[in-house]
Amino acid sequence: MTTPQLTDWPHLYREGDSGRPLLLMLHGTGSHEEDIAALAAQLDPAAAVLAPRGRVQENGMLRWFARRAEGVFDVDDVILRAGELAGFIAEAREHYDVGNREIIAVGFSNGANIALATAMLHPEALNRVVAFSGMYPFGERSTEVSLSGSRFIVLNGRSDPMAPLSSVTTLMSELERQGADVEQVLREGGHGIDRADLEAAVDWLGRR
Template sequence: MTGAPNAAGWPHIYREGSANSSILLMLHGTGSNEQDIAQLAAELDPSAGVLAPRGRTQEKGMLRWFARRGEGLFDVDDVILRAGELAQFVGEAREQYGLGDRQFIAVGFSNGANIALATAMLHADVIDRVITFSGMYPFGDRTTEGDLSGSRFLVLNGRTDPMAPLESVTTVVQELRRQGADVEQVLRDGGHGVASSDLSAAVGWLKRL
């Protein structure tokens, strides 16, 4: 599928949330879907609105956000394309649901964390608040040159995660800070996943926004 559909044509979940609350843009991992990731929103902020779109690429029947050439080897051109599509979707959803100036906060796990990072780094005017669970640097050996001085990120990872190596995590944190972002990094023991300590850190970070 090529070309970004409008929000009405892109499978997604939308929940209104409390009046004037933030909207959690929930982005699932490989092999998961919008239904699964939307459930996590209530643990982060039960009053928030929820917008959970479905990844538009597939790998061996599993939903993803962008193509890759192997484990940890991303198709960077596709990353950039899909980040642009997601940014367009968010803008259209804002209009479709009459969300005005309600704040969007991207929350991604694994592949969803990677597309959240890519979208926020390339389209800071659309997404400037991000929580990543088990994400990594999404642009391979390329760098980007954006102004992220108003953006805030919470980056949560396991130190021994083979799917999101610490070297790549360090790169994304360094790049975000180099471009002016406010970055809080939390490392824990263990590997890929969303630990209870990650959730606690995310809830606390959201309350400080």
């Protein structure tokens, strides 16, 4: 499969204030780039925003990678799409003259999963992640890339049927094993982003 060029990949870009990070906003299944971009203003209204569109479709819904069933990912496709996203980030950094500005991925659900996969496989492209309602993206596989210098915040509901706590526990273990600086926020409830999640993410971003 040929890696798509930036001009062929639907996305939006908004310039932020000088010195502020760039938030890479990654939508969940069935959503799109405009929806998730609106979340950026609640996290850092002065940040630049880059929001690409998931390139996989499932029953007409946009996604970032294929899955075999609910919660069962096509891991080969996860790896492929993570590589594509890493290439997109590198091309966007040059195209939009981002320079050395810090890029922080903010993903929800399927968007969190592709952010995690990309950062765990390609830390040279992405090493800061805010993962809302994400889970471990590699099934039974492990990765061996050093994540020393990478930072993650993982925010989940304890009773989320779409991102089971067992998979979140695996995610935390793997991130720590690979040397990442990782913070976990667990709340009562299920899939979604609530006010406590947002407050924790804003606090984490302020300490970046």
